Amino acid sequence: MMPKNTAYVLLRITMGINIFCHGFVRIPKLTSFRDWMVNTFVDSMLPSWTVYSWGTILPFIEFIIGLFLIIGFKTYETTIAGASMIAILIFGSCLTEN
Template structure:
């Protein structure tokens, strides 16, 4: 039986932490989806983005966050999921920059660093469903 390394343990804890963060974002937004979506439309009303695109993004973002969060927590399709998470962050950074909210953009840059670490160290992903072999 292979034993884990401290790097594998640290990777799992960071992956799960990012998963809990994304999961919680989606979890708290879904029950108040209309309010969240309306807040987004109002926040971006003076941006270059058309209202319909902000409305659509505000409608799906909580579900995307929830799904990415669940997949990160359990470590399923981790490589693909971390890329999806990074793409969400890129989209959020673009939105933050378009409304000149540099504080949001700075915080989102921290998320991008965490996703960089998770993606570039995927070989450390030991404690994950990705490694469970199911035999039928």
């Protein structure tokens, strides 16, 4: 394996583990995670139903994207999905002024 390919694989797996673990630990405590998100965004311009919905599906999205990155399944598409998810998270964080 070429050094560039090795770096790419290690980055993909590292990012995959990070995203996967976020989803993995949140799924069992989905209700408390979702409630925390709704409470965090209570003073933002986002309607609570959007935060509630996003808080419900986010852990599953994280789990799937992370798993796909770890195993290298559809890496190009999964990377785009992961970057889109992170962009949404950054946007939300900006709305709470964090």
